[in-house]
Amino acid sequence: MKKLSEEQLNGLQQDLDAIRDEVLADLGERDATYIRKIIRLHRTLEVGGRVMMPFGFIPPVFVAATASLGIAKILENMEIGHNVMHGQYDWMNDPALNSQTYEWDTVCTSESWRQTHNYEHHTYTNIIGKDRDYGYAVLRLSDDVKWHPGHLLQFVNYILLTVLFQWGVGVHELESEKIRRGELRWRDKLPFLKDFARKGGRQAFKDYVFFPLLTLPVAPVVLAGNVGANLIRNIWASTVIFCGHFTQDAETFTEEECEGESKGHWYLRQLSGSSNFTGGKWLHVLSGHLSYQVEHHVFPDLPAHRYPEISAKVQEVCKKYDIPYNTGSFAKQYGTVLSRIARFSLPDAVRTRLEQRGSGQLQAI
Amino acid sequence: MLARLTQTKALHWLGRQLLNRDDPAAWLDPLAGAINPMWVQEYTPARVERIMAETADTKTFVLKPASRWTGFDAGQHVNICTEIDGIRRTRTFSLSSSPELWHKQGLITLTIKRLPGGLVTNWLHDSLSEGDILGLADAFGEFLVPQPAKPVLFIAGGSGITPVLSQLETMAASHYPAPVTLLYFVRTGNDIIGREKLEAIAARYPGLNLNIIATHEGKEPRFLCDADLEAIDGLKEREAYLCGPKGLMDLATELLQQRGLAESQMHSTFFAPPAPAALDNDQLGGEVSFTRSSVNVGSEGDANLLEIAEAAGLKPRYGCRMGICHQCSCRKTSGTVVNRLTGKVSGPGEESVQLCVSVPRGPVQIDV
Numbered sequence: 001m002k003k004l005s006e007e008q009l010n011g012l013q014q015d016l017d018a019i020r021d022e023v024l025a026d027l028g029e030r031d032a033t034y035i036r037k038i039i040r041l042h043r044t045l046e047v048g049g050r051v052m053m054p055f056g057f058i059p060p061v062f063v064a065a066t067a068s069l070g071i072a073k074i075l076e077n078m079e080i081g082h083n084v085m086h087g088q089y090d091w092m093n094d095p096a097l098n099s100q101t102y103e104w105d106t107v108c109t110s111e112s113w114r115q116t117h118n119y120e121h122h123t124y125t126n127i128i129g130k131d132r133d134y135g136y137a138v139l140r141l142s143d144d145v146k147w148h149p150g151h152l153l154q155f156v157n158y159i160l161l162t163v164l165f166q167w168g169v170g171v172h173e174l175e176s177e178k179i180r181r182g183e184l185r186w187r188d189k190l191p192f193l194k195d196f197a198r199k200g201g202r203q204a205f206k207d208y209v210f211f212p213l214l215t216l217p218v219a220p221v222v223l224a225g226n227v228g229a230n231l232i233r234n235i236w237a238s239t240v241i242f243c244g245h246f247t248q249d250a251e252t253f254t255e256e257e258c259e260g261e262s263k264g265h266w267y268l269r270q271l272s273g274s275s276n277f278t279g280g281k282w283l284h285v286l287s288g289h290l291s292y293q294v295e296h297h298v299f300p301d302l303p304a305h306r307y308p309e310i311s312a313k314v315q316e317v318c319k320k321y322d323i324p325y326n327t328g329s330f331a332k333q334y335g336t337v338l339s340r341i342a343r344f345s346l347p348d349a350v351r352t353r354l355e356q357r358g359s360g361q362l363q364a365i
Numbered sequence: 366m367l368a369r370l371t372q373t374k375a376l377h378w379l380g381r382q383l384l385n386r387d388d389p390a391a392w393l394d395p396l397a398g399a400i401n402p403m404w405v406q407e408y409t410p411a412r413v414e415r416i417m418a419e420t421a422d423t424k425t426f427v428l429k430p431a432s433r434w435t436g437f438d439a440g441q442h443v444n445i446c447t448e449i450d451g452i453r454r455t456r457t458f459s460l461s462s463s464p465e466l467w468h469k470q471g472l473i474t475l476t477i478k479r480l481p482g483g484l485v486t487n488w489l490h491d492s493l494s495e496g497d498i499l500g501l502a503d504a505f506g507e508f509l510v511p512q513p514a515k516p517v518l519f520i521a522g523g524s525g526i527t528p529v530l531s532q533l534e535t536m537a538a539s540h541y542p543a544p545v546t547l548l549y550f551v552r553t554g555n556d557i558i559g560r561e562k563l564e565a566i567a568a569r570y571p572g573l574n575l576n577i578i579a580t581h582e583g584k585e586p587r588f589l590c591d592a593d594l595e596a597i598d599g600l601k602e603r604e605a606y607l608c609g610p611k612g613l614m615d616l617a618t619e620l621l622q623q624r625g626l627a628e629s630q631m632h633s634t635f636f637a638p639p640a641p642a643a644l645d646n647d648q649l650g651g652e653v654s655f656t657r658s659s660v661n662v663g664s665e666g667d668a669n670l671l672e673i674a675e676a677a678g679l680k681p682r683y684g685c686r687m688g689i690c691h692q693c694s695c696r697k698t699s700g701t702v703v704n705r706l707t708g709k710v711s712g713p714g715e716e717s718v719q720l721c722v723s724v725p726r727g728p729v730q731i732d733v
Contacts, residue, residue, distance in 0.1 A: 032451030036395055043396040090680040093453040096391065096407065098682060100658070103385040202382050210383065 001251050001272050002323050009264030015317045016267050016298055019310055023302050031303045032092055038079050038285070045072035053225045054215040066225045070232030071286070076105045077237060078288025079304065085110055086118060087301045106233075107170035109199045112192065116173050122300050126245055126273035127253045134245065134252065136161065136168065137177040140344045142252050147347050154345040165234035170200055236286070239334060244293035247275040248336035249326050270297035271318060275326035276311075277333040284308065294325065408446060408500035409434040414472065416495055419558045422479040423524060424490055425461065429472055430501050436467055437504030439535035440528045440606075442634070444684070444692070445475070446500035449488050455684030455692050456485045459527040459608075459634070460504065461559065463534035476558060478524035508634040510536060511604050514543045518597060520589065520617045522550040522609025523558075528634060529608060530559045537570035546574040546597050550589065550613060552581045589616050594624055601625050607633040649703065651727040655679055656698065658733060664725055669705055670695075671720035674733060681720060681733050688722035695720055700729030 004012065049069030056062035081104030083089070089097040096102075103110045116132065124130035128144040135141045138161055140151045161168050173192050178184040186193075207226040212219040244250075251272045258269065274293040284291045285305075292307035295314055299307075318325040327333075343351050380389025391407035398405040403412060411430040419425055437443065437460055446455045461476035480486045493499075510532050511517065517536075521529045526549055536545060551557050557577060567575040574597075580587050594600055605621055607614050614633055621631060650665040653673050662677045671693055674681050684692030688706045694717050702711045702723040710726065711718065720731075 028450040028452075030451070032448065039395040040399055043393060047393075047396075087680055092448075092451055093683065094448075095453075095682060096386075096394070099680060105385060202385070206383050210379075 001253065001257070001268065002321070004264075004268060004321060006262075008321055009262055009268065011264075012267055012317065012321055012323075013262070013264035015320070016314075019313050019317070020299050020302065023299070023306050023310060027091055027303070031089070031305070032094075034305050035080070035084075035089055035097065035303070038075060042072050042075045042080060045069070045075065049225075049229065050211065053211070053222050054218050056221040056225050057218060062221065062225060066228040066232070069225065069229035070236075073105055073229055073233040074236055074286055077233060078240070078290065079285055081105070081110075082288050082290075083304045085114055088303045090301075105203070107166045107196075107200045107203050108172070109170075109195050111195065112170075112173045118300070122297065124258075125270055125297060126251065127255055127258050127269075129255055130258075132172065132175070136172065137175075138168075139341060141246050141340055142344065143348060144252060144254075147344075151345045155341060158341050162235055162238040163231065165238040166203075166230065167200070170196055240287045240290050242337045243277055243330070243333045244274060244290055246337045246340055247326060247328075247333045248340065249324060250275045267298060268321075268323065270294070271314075271323050271325070273297070275333060276328075277330040278327060279330050283330065291330075294327075402498040403431055405498075405500075408502060410498045411445075411473075411501045413493060413495050413497045413499065416493070419476060420556050422490075423476060423558050425474050425476045425559075426489070426493070427472055427474050428499065428501070430467075432471060434501060435503050437464055437473075438509050439464055439531040440508040440510060440634070441504040441506040442508075442528065443473075443475075443504045444502040446502070446684075447485070447488070447493075449484065449492075454485050457685060459506075459531070461527040461530045463531055463538060465535065465538055476524065476527045476530065478558075506634060508606065508608070508632055510541070514541055516543045516599055516603045517541075517545045518600065518603040518605045519545070519547040519549075520605065520607050520609070520613070521547065522613040523552070523556070525609035525613075526558050527608075529606065530562060532606075533566050533570075533573065534562070537566045537573065540570070541572060543572070544574070544598065545572055546603075547576060548589065548593055549575070549577045550580055550609065551577065553579050554582065589613060589620065591620055591623070594620055603630070605631045607631065649724050649726055651700070651725045651729060653725050653728070654730050655733040656730055667705070667724050669721055670702070670718070670723045670725065670729070670731060673725070674720065674731075679733060683721060686721045688719055691719060693720040694718065696732040697723075698730040698732055701726045702729060 045068045049065050049067075049072055052061055052065035052068065056065050081102060084097050084102045085099050085104070087099035090099050099114075104113075121131055121133040126134055128134060128142065135145070138157050139154050140147065174189055174196070175184055179186060179189070207230060208223060211226060212223040215222050253269055253273065258265070261269070271294060274297040276294050277287075277291050279291060289304035289307045290296060292304070292311060295307035295311055296304065298314065299310075302310075315325050317323075343355070346354070377389065380392075381387060383389070384392045386392060388407060391405075394405045394407050403410045409431050411428040411434070413426055414429050415427040417425045417427070440459075442457050442459045444455050444457050446453055448454070458475045458477055460473055462472065462474035466472050466474070477486055477489055479490050506528075508528055519529045519532075529547065529549075533545070533547065547563075549557075549563070557563075563575060563577070567573050576593075578587060578589075578593075597603070601624065603626075605617070605626060607617050618631060618633075622628075646666050649667050650663070652661060652663055653670065654661045655674060655677070658679055660677050660679060662673060664673045668676075671681065671683055671686065681695065682692055686693075688704075696715060697711070697718045698715050699713065701713050702718055703709070703726050704711070704719075705722040705724055711723075718731075720733075
């Protein structure tokens, strides 16, 4: 991580706070109109998808219905649910958009998400051992974790995690790795498991039991479409999230270097540990503006549609303190994620030899 | 009835499973409301049918609530909500029409005075137009016509007349069988709210003794005095209803007590934010734990629970922020709080408190 003096860290904090204050002072009708427009679009797509689905025995209708429902779930999870739960719209005082009471359309309970994501991940971002989102306790993504032969198969694990992403996120708070290590007992996790079963059951009931049974003669079609919609959302959400912190140049941190850190240091860590990707307007909307992961990590509770507007200012601040601003095309960023997953599945000796050869080739060119 | 109830209960349960919210009926609101705002389910939508000027700074808004609204009793008030610059605002106003108008024509009226610097009252006066929609909650309040009938004395000041208008109209329509006196204090003759209505009621209902007193027309201000009360027949048997500025309410309470009226005979309702009671700051403050959020913070002095929660980064739901609308009501699981408005000290146990007017006295646990 870029080393900054105490004074520079204070300056960094003041500069970023100024950007934040400017947005806060300007919050109003425009933001309310934006999120309501997205919510209307979500409702339209979900109702449309559900209504079309029973006619899915006609192949083009099946594609349209599945895509419609899948995109609805993506919008609800990423641009609405995730952002509302960060408190981005609490200032509106609208009970339907309250961070503490909103419940989203995925297996993970909002309660659990606010704990593991809003608190743990956003506070301890990329601190190995404290940010359990770094590799989700399933993947080895840096040499901070000791290699063992099981890691050779981690690409398979990655595919499984992506395909079943909502269930992976749902059980994240179980901290199964700590149970395996004997640091926690199953009994400690009973309240969590109860909530998980209730919400997971509710989600499975809706998509895999209720709606198929409602249209019994075409139940298999509806079931297949609903599975497809969940799959679309799982793969997309997982991909976007992996691009946020596991790209080539996104840094990791140790607990020691973050002990008793100042707000300025926290800002620096958020800037260095996150990565953006570029794209068109709808790519950003469908990613819940997590394509502006850097801005999101610096200002998690500002309405996300504001990130594109403040991005230039954040980049200016980065330039001023010579902090790298990590961005690139979606394809390039995702490519480096896949490469990271593959490289760290190998023993360190093999990996370093490969990396040296790679950079040697580059030099030769 | 029972079949319908179980049916709605079952539907509600199903809705919760499918839509992940406790008010599944409101899930479609963003879409339904865009097509027709009267279809919104989260609150009862009410369309502004007509806006009439009462005085230079007071207007009466005639509203037509969606027919599912549960109605009200004369003298009650209601929370209305509206969005101003993207922020939901909730305020409480007295209903100034009689319940009969609601039953017969499906209409209600709110008579609202512009408060200097008031965000919502000024918006209602300047920006709300006929055809617009306001959100309505259920009516509430204990400022009710006595049942069975007893002699009544109303003492109203300024826009404090609004619940009394509703009551008088109701009493006149039912030929209320006991004497009724209204002492209505206004600054000048131009400030009389509901003048035509009052005169019409007095003309057709002989049981009403109407006495409108202008306080600021002579050289000296002319406030409520003991002579006003002395002139009232059988004062000691009357139920007294007070609504107006704090000065008038305090004065009336004192004079009525001197005349021997018991506290149980006196009814009052706030029509404007009452002035905070004097509290002994030394005893206030304490450790507040917001149990659901696992946040513990210390507080000092007369900071209320809403301010304390917000300072700790929490964002509980709120409305008027002055102890009227109950939007911020939460469960207190233990500890003692002092009500900022009344100075009343709570019990130590579990109860519902309004965050915006509750000041901790010692350690308090809140389910937020």
